[in-house]
Amino acid sequence: MSFLFKKIQPWWNTLFFQRTLLSKTEYEEAIKDYIHNRLHCETYEILDREQGSIPMTSFDFTKNNTELITHIGTAGGWAKPSTGYTFLSTSKKIPLLISNLKAKGKKQNLKQEKRFWFYDLLFLDVLYRTNQKGHAIFTNLFRNRKPQLIFKFLDEETNLWEDIYYILGCPKWPFIKAFFRRLF
Template sequence: MNEYDYIIIGAGASGLLLADAMLNDSFFEHKKILLLDKDLKDTNDRTWCFWEKGDGQFETIIHKRWNSIHFQGEDVLKRTEINPYSYKMIRSIDFYNHYLGRIKESSNITFVQEAMLDINELATEVTVKTTNNSYSGKYIFNSLFNYKMATEQKKYPVLQQHFVGWVIKTEKPIFNANEVTYMDFSIPQKGNTRFMYVLPYSNDTALIEYTLFSEQLLPKAEYEAAIKEYIADRFQCKTYEITEKEAGSIPMTAYDFRERHTDRIRYIGTAGGWAKPSTGYTLMSTTKKIPKLIEHIKKGDPLLKMKLKDKFWFYDMLFLDVLQHDNANGHSIFESIFNTLRPQKVFKFLDEETSLKEDIVYINSCPKMPFIKALFRRLF
């Protein structure tokens, strides 16, 4: 049996950031750590985007940043600078190369490419069976997410932020390389909350994503037809090369994933409920939760005691209740917010850095009746 102090399952953002945090803390210097993933992590399989003030911990691997955003709805059109924030993008291949490079040079962290098949928790250890081996660890940190983890309960709605994106290169310069289209709700809603998201890499190259907040996925052809129509209508462009494609689904739920934790197994990342329920943004949320998790480990606290519920969790829960009850009018919430508030105010609230006084300003920018009804449904 291959024995370790800690086993991290999944070398995505949360797994790599946890491994790197352990690498940088002397407490783990003499601990034996295993990082498992079924893939080599040698392809650019996704992008991570976030907003941030000034420089942050990812500056060396930022692929592109923007200082302005564009928001559009049926009756709202805003183009504005977001200083002191900037909107940043990381390509996953750069993220993998950076963090795996550091890990592979370490003496106490081992990266193994094997798929996990089963986990068995015993009194003093946890055994992990993979396609080729069995490993034992005192503690397991598992980032592998399955929607059944959230959908087996009925107390909280489970929506999906699902999307398909194309990176296209055009013959002529048709994009504003300095501006992100953060949300464009001017497209047909078709009974759901639907918007377009555009990240221009240059004046002739951009990632264009068709994104929905809803319970069910669409047939792939429907996403791609919507992207094609949007490029033709918005940019008056019919000739372009598709250089990359991506697709994904991020859970949107206020379900408390701590119910899945045990004293020796802790779920992290999306599997641990680290994705912000109302937006799906996970990377910066992960950077805030990793230090808290590290402190729990060092103190010897039970892993299941790390709590995520606070006032922002409650706000997100009501928002998702509203979307589940009337998904077709989700666009009106975002239009009301961006029509009333500067994007800096929105970002601060979504970063969960606002005071109660600031929260009230944000809440007052939303349509009142849907949230009042959602609150009463929760109470009664």
């Protein structure tokens, strides 16, 4: 299941995730609204425009790999499911990929570490079922935890104790429900 941001007035107070894209006009208006009302900037120039969507999915893209073909980047499942962030993951996996290409025997695993995949799975479940709480989840997290820990967690470089401390900074009930839904 993939999710995309949807504008809700005021759009910076409530973020929604949905399966369909908004029109280019809706995105442009939301950005202008943010610049004017949130940043209080009246004079600016748009130099370029970019369009795309962040795949937020727990699908195992490595299933598409074969003995002769290894997909990389987003197509290889290197994007973090809960954020779509791919750059750091790619920089860590390229040396493993090179090693795999040189090796004749056992290949190194290029999949996301299982515990982080599970965390992402729970997070996507929470957003899917209670997407109106997305803003509150992010706000609580950044209010309750240092940015260094948040980025370390997102980079999948935390140990189990740091994971627990990070997770306790999130609203608990939606994640507890998601956990039990996954167990049963």
